[in-house]
Amino acid sequence: xxxxxxxxxxxxxxxxxxxxxxxxxxxxxxxxxxxxxxxxxxxxxxxxxxxxxxxxxxxxxxxxxxxxxxxxxxxxxxxxxxxxxxxxxxxxxxxxxxxxxxxxxxxxxxxxxxxxxxxxxxxxxxxxxxxxxxxxxxxxxxxxxxxxxxxxxxxxxxxxxxxxxxxxxxxxxxxxxxxxxxxxxxxxxxxxxxxxxxxxxxxxxxxxxxxxxxxxxxxxxxxxxxxxxxxxxxxxxxxxxxxxxxxxxxxxxxxxxxxxxxxxxxxxxxxxxxxxx
Amino acid sequence: xxxxxxxxxxxxxxxxxxxxxxxxxxxxxxxxxxxxxxxxxxxxxxxxxxxxxxxxxxxxxxxxxxxxxxxxxxxxxxxxxxxxxxxxxxxxxxxxx
Numbered sequence: 191x192x193x194x195x196x197x198x199x200x201x202x203x204x205x206x207x208x209x210x211x212x213x214x215x216x217x218x219x220x221x222x223x224x225x226x227x228x229x230x231x232x233x234x235x236x237x238x239x240x241x242x243x244x245x246x247x248x249x250x251x252x253x254x255x256x257x258x259x260x261x262x263x264x265x266x267x268x269x270x271x272x273x274x275x276x277x278x279x280x281x282x283x284x285x286x287x288x289x290x291x292x293x294x295x296x297x298x299x300x301x302x303x304x305x306x307x308x309x310x311x312x313x314x315x316x317x318x319x320x321x322x323x324x325x326x327x328x329x330x331x332x333x334x335x336x337x338x339x340x341x342x343x344x345x346x347x348x349x350x351x352x353x354x355x356x357x358x359x360x361x362x363x364x365x366x367x368x369x370x371x372x373x374x375x376x377x378x379x380x381x382x383x384x385x386x387x388x389x390x391x392x393x394x395x396x397x398x399x400x401x402x403x404x405x406x407x408x409x410x411x412x413x414x415x416x417x418x419x420x421x422x423x424x425x426x427x428x429x430x431x432x433x434x435x436x437x438x439x440x441x442x443x444x445x446x447x448x449x450x451x452x453x454x455x456x457x458x459x460x461x462x463x464x465x466x467x
Numbered sequence: 468x469x470x471x472x473x474x475x476x477x478x479x480x481x482x483x484x485x486x487x488x489x490x491x492x493x494x495x496x497x498x499x500x501x502x503x504x505x506x507x508x509x510x511x512x513x514x515x516x517x518x519x520x521x522x523x524x525x526x527x528x529x530x531x532x533x534x535x536x537x538x539x540x541x542x543x544x545x546x547x548x549x550x551x552x553x554x555x556x557x558x559x560x561x562x563x564x
Contacts, residue, residue: 310504353489354551368484369504377469380490381499387492400519418493420552 210313211235211245214252217305223313233259236269241291243270244312244340248305253278253286260289271340273312275302294340299325303366311338311370319393320370321382326361333361335385338370345389350380388418394466408465409440415457415467426456471498471545472538474531483531487545496546496555498535500527509535511543511555 208225213232220226227235229252236259247253253274260269274295278286283296295302302308302323311320317338324335331347350359360376373380386393398411412434416423423431423438429452436442437453445453454461471487473479482503496511507522509515516522524532535542543555 307504314504350490353549355548357489359489368486368501368506371499371501371506372486372488378489379486381486381488381492384488384490384492397519414494417553420493 209243210309211243212309213245213247213256214249215246215305217309221310221313224309229255232256233262236260237262241268241270244273245270245290246273246275246309246312247278248275250274250276250278254282257282257285257289263289273340275300275305275308292340294336294342295323297325300336301325301364301366303370307367307369312340314338319382319386321366321373321385322370323366324364324373326364328361333364335373343385343389345385349385349388350375350378353378391466398466407440408444409438411465411467412453412457413438415459415464418467419457421456426453428452471542472534474534478528478531478534481528483528485535485542487542487549489549491550493550493553496543496550496553498542498546500531500535502528511539511546 208223210224212220212224212226214229215226217226225235232255236256245256247256253272253276256269256272257278260267263269269290271292272286272290272294274293277298277300278296283293286293286296300323303311303321308322311317311322314320318341320338321335321343322338324333326333326347333345333347335343335345337343347359347361350361352358357376357378359378359380363374363376365374366372367374371382373382373385387397388394416434416438423434426434429449433442433445433449434453437445444450450461454464457464459467470485472485474483474485482501484501486499486501488499494508494517497508497517498511500507500509507520507526508517509522510517516524547554547556
């Protein structure tokens with residue numbers, strides 16, 4: 191159920207069904223689980239907000255109002271999580287961090303999904319598998335990618351190699367689209383799935399669990415990882431390509447000793463990590 | 468890269484999009500078909516839905532399917548261009564070595 195609350199309604203209602211509160215937005219149609227809160231109703235809503243509530247603030251002014259509303263909480267009270275789509279006043283950030291369990295988007299430089307898509311992603315079942323926004327650190331050469339559950343995944347620029355047609359990622363052109371499935375870096379596009387697969391071991395393990403039993407062998411993992419690294423079977427010095435082929439087809443037992451070490455080293459992972467791919 | 472094939476306006480308005488990403492989880496060559504928050508990955512060598520997330524052709528608007536079939540080679544070329552180390556055209560045969 192979604193709805194817009196006026197001050198009277200917020201004051202009268204003792205139980206708001208929405209886990210997500212959209213503040214400072216003119217959106218009328220929101221997914222189930224969302225409440226669109228008008229600013230006058232904010233203080234009443236905040237006082238009864240459960241700590242697992244997620245506030246999404248569209249504007250700097252609405253974040254200021256949230257901060258004021260937070261001051262009406264009993265001493266030491268906290269307010270769940272806050273996502274600010276427009277950076278708050280820098281001076282207000284320490285206070286926001288004191289009031290909220292987590293604050294995301296508190297600095298300049300973030301790009302976000304269009305809000306109509308963002309609200310669907312954060313309240314969706316697969317929220318952690320999609321990216322709602324992020325920011326590029328050109329000096330540190332990293333991307334901070336915010337997932338739909340508001341956790342952040344940090345990925346080095348080096349993870350985005352030049353594509354086969356020569357298109358280079360433009361980290362200044364960071365954008366998000368397709369309900370969090372696509373990360374745009376100028377003309378260059380990366381799939382959220384590909385990034386999560388490479389940088390979140392739990393995601394990778396979950397996906398691999400869903401594959402057929404026959405694809406879970408050491409050989410299948412080796413083949414996947416080899417292709418991921420863009421290597422040919424002949425690219426393992428000291429190991430015959432035919433041996434690699436036999437291992438991949440599970441025609442021989444899992445390699446060990448020097449062979450295993452050579453393969454792992456060439457793939458750039460630990461020998462015990464190959465099977466997780 | 469820009470979407471490899473442009474779907475008609477009506478289908479785009481319904482949220483349909485076809486993608487060949489520059490940066491992908493490396494698996495057999497495939498396209499990603501998107502309709503709003505849903506996505507499917509379809510193998511370019513066998514036209515099969517890849518697992519996960521799986522799917523069936525009956526989930527796909529027949530007009531989209533017809534366009535994919537019509538432009539299949541364009542999509543294969545787009546993949547090959549983006550991922551020359553894992554081309555559609557030269558499937559690494561399990562018995563090639």
